[in-house]
Amino acid sequence: MPTITNKSSFxxxxxxxxxxxxxxxxxxxxxxxxxxxxxxxQGRRGICKFRSWNCS
Structure with a gap:
């Protein structure tokens, strides 16, 4: 996957x-x-929702 430099192309x-x-x-x-x-x-920190994946 090529490097993407701006949000629009991402x-x-x-x-x-x-x-x-x-x-x-x-x-x-x-x-x-x-x-x-x-x-x-706005207000989110990070990509993954670790807690929702980590819950049993």
Whole structure:
């Protein structure tokens, strides 16, 4: 994956990943894409929601 230097092109790449049928059918990939998108929301710190993955 090439280095992405601005937020706009990063969002474009996420949109491309969502269009990939095989990838979009995987719940893990869909959840990771959602987590990455949510990391751009104001007040969020980091990409992954560690606590939600770590809960039993």
């Amino acid at each position: 969002e474009d790449r996420l949109a491309e990943l969502e269009q990939e049928i095989e990838l979009s059918e995987s719940p893990a990939v869909s959840c990771m894409i959602e987590s990455i998108r949510m990391s751009f929301v």
